[in-house]
Amino acid sequence: MDFSITSKSPETITSYLIVGVFADRKPTHAAKLIDKVSKGTLQRNLKSLNFSGESGKSVEITNLPGVKAKAVLVIGLGSNNCKIDFIRSIQNMFKRMRESKESSINLYLPELKAPGVNRAWMWRQISSIGTNADYQYQLRKNVLDGKSLSGATRRVSAQIEGKVTDLDRAHFKQGHAIGKGMNLAKDLGNLPANICTPTFLADITKKLGKLNKFPVKCLGEAEMKKLGMGALLSVSQGSDQPAQLIHATYSGGKKNEKPIVLVGKGITFDTGGISLKSSGEMDEMKYDMGGAASVIGTLLAISEMKLPINVVVLVAAAENMPSGAATRPGDVVETMSGKTIEILNTDAEGRLVLCDALTYAEKLKPAAAIDVATLTGACIVSLGKVASGLFSNNDELAEQISHAGTVSWDRVWRMPIWKDYKNQLDSNFADLANIGGRAAGSITAACFLAEFATAYPWAHLDIAGTAWVSGKNKGSTGRPVPLLCEFLLHRS
Numbered sequence: 001m002d003f004s005i006t007s008k009s010p011e012t013i014t015s016y017l018i019v020g021v022f023a024d025r026k027p028t029h030a031a032k033l034i035d036k037v038s039k040g041t042l043q044r045n046l047k048s049l050n051f052s053g054e055s056g057k058s059v060e061i062t063n064l065p066g067v068k069a070k071a072v073l074v075i076g077l078g079s080n081n082c083k084i085d086f087i088r089s090i091q092n093m094f095k096r097m098r099e100s101k102e103s104s105i106n107l108y109l110p111e112l113k114a115p116g117v118n119r120a121w122m123w124r125q126i127s128s129i130g131t132n133a134d135y136q137y138q139l140r141k142n143v144l145d146g147k148s149l150s151g152a153t154r155r156v157s158a159q160i161e162g163k164v165t166d167l168d169r170a171h172f173k174q175g176h177a178i179g180k181g182m183n184l185a186k187d188l189g190n191l192p193a194n195i196c197t198p199t200f201l202a203d204i205t206k207k208l209g210k211l212n213k214f215p216v217k218c219l220g221e222a223e224m225k226k227l228g229m230g231a232l233l234s235v236s237q238g239s240d241q242p243a244q245l246i247h248a249t250y251s252g253g254k255k256n257e258k259p260i261v262l263v264g265k266g267i268t269f270d271t272g273g274i275s276l277k278s279s280g281e282m283d284e285m286k287y288d289m290g291g292a293a294s295v296i297g298t299l300l301a302i303s304e305m306k307l308p309i310n311v312v313v314l315v316a317a318a319e320n321m322p323s324g325a326a327t328r329p330g331d332v333v334e335t336m337s338g339k340t341i342e343i344l345n346t347d348a349e350g351r352l353v354l355c356d357a358l359t360y361a362e363k364l365k366p367a368a369a370i371d372v373a374t375l376t377g378a379c380i381v382s383l384g385k386v387a388s389g390l391f392s393n394n395d396e397l398a399e400q401i402s403h404a405g406t407v408s409w410d411r412v413w414r415m416p417i418w419k420d421y422k423n424q425l426d427s428n429f430a431d432l433a434n435i436g437g438r439a440a441g442s443i444t445a446a447c448f449l450a451e452f453a454t455a456y457p458w459a460h461l462d463i464a465g466t467a468w469v470s471g472k473n474k475g476s477t478g479r480p481v482p483l484l485c486e487f488l489l490h491r492s
């Protein structure tokens with residue numbers, strides 16, 4: 001997608017024109033102008049088509065008298081003080097544009113009055129939704145190819161009234177970067193596990209570092225063993241694919257400013273190990289690196305935006321397989337923190353790779369650390385596919401993340417990690433068991449992680465329900481890249 005912002009008057013547009021109409025056929029400024037030059041034909045048409053301006057609906061009108069545009073697409077914007085209506089309208093519009101294969105469109109920005117909405121927000125939404133809508137999966141290994149990240153080659157001119165400022169362009173570009181970050185996350189998630197291995201994730205992150213000029217180092221199994229990461233290595237020991245701890249350092253901020261550390265669960269395939277999963281939909285466990293994909297996608301976005309902030313991205317990448325060398329239920333391992341774990345279920349592997357990464361993060365003295373993981377099926381039971389689960393040991397951080405989720409409409413819902421739950425993790429043979437029974441499964445998983453994230457403000461996002469969709473439209477969603485980018489935009 002090729003974006004630009006200009007401020008031409010709508011009646012002078014000769015190519016494809018898109019204007020909005022609010023509920024009850026209340027026209028935006030641009031629609032009013034078109035109606036005026038067409039001597040009321042636009043409104044008459046809308047009326048006879050019974051088009052009310054409902055969000056998500058649109059109609060194409062051609063041959064409007066006095067209007068030069070080859071066609072006018074009128075999109076319903078719904079209420080003009082509701083940002084969800086706006087998001088839905090823009091998503092629908094880009095979907096329609098994608099189907100029509102229209103190569104050059106002119107979109108007029110409506111005057112929205114929703115709380116918390118400003119021009120910056122609208123620009124970011126339009127360009128991120130547009131970039132995202134043009135995503136096309138292909139079996140390709142060069143996922144960093146700029147063209148594929150940007151989507152189809154379509155020219156989108158966003159039009160506003162009055163002067164276009166540098167700030168308008170900057171916000172528009174930010175949305176484009178966020179959309180590209182989502183597209184990268186989607187590509188990594190959608191690639192099959194025979195291609196997207198821990199080593200592949202490491203290579204992609206290194207390439208991204210080369211392109212956008214930040215250092216990336218990857219620790220192999222021998223180095224992790226030296227650090228005492230017995231929990232992480234217990235997951236990969238049954239696989240022929242070696243584990244990787246990816247460590248990328250983006251330094252956009254001041255030299256001695258503490259970094260925000262993002263930690264991604266990167267299980268490139270989760271069979272469950274010896275506690276083998278049932279075969280139904282097991283293919284979807286290729287998405288078990290969705291947390292990793294989202295933090296790598298966010299890294300792409302913030303480095304393209306050149307955000308003035310220090311961010312470290314850690315990815316704990318491993319494949320969870322059964323084999324003669326695999327971990328057995330009942331095995332006890334020692335973590336980098338010194339705590340021991342009784343592995344009662346080898347399918348609760350996400351927390352095992354994350355706990356060592358969270359201890360490793362201590363060295364970086366984080367201002368805050370956020371881990372992102374497709375951690376528990378229980379989280380899908382509680383929050384479905386709408387909100388990601390948020391868990392935190394710090395109210396201020398939790399509030400900032402919730403807020404970023406609402407602003408970007410990539411929402412989270414906070415759940416407790418009260419001490420009362422912790423005894424579900426008691427073990428007779430180690431400091432902790434890696435499972436806590438059926439009750440409150442996503443909470444006990446988060447309580448487990450909290451035992452290792454004691455040295456800094458920490459939050460955990462359980463994205464098991466939000467990272468991908470199943471069924472006919474099966475595919476990665478690119479969430480929570482918008483949330484993480486919004487959070488980092490606020491913090492920078």
Ligand code: BES
Binds near residue numbers: 375435
């Ligand atoms: N990756 C899964 C969680 C998951 C399951 C995500 C289904 C999305 C869809 C995780 O590694 C896992 O297997 N968790 C177990 C934990 C249990 C053994 C305590 C689960 O949720 O069943």
Ligand code: MN
Binds near residue numbers: 270272347349350
């Ligand atoms: Mn598992």
Ligand code: ZN
Binds near residue numbers: 270288374375
């Ligand atoms: Zn898993």
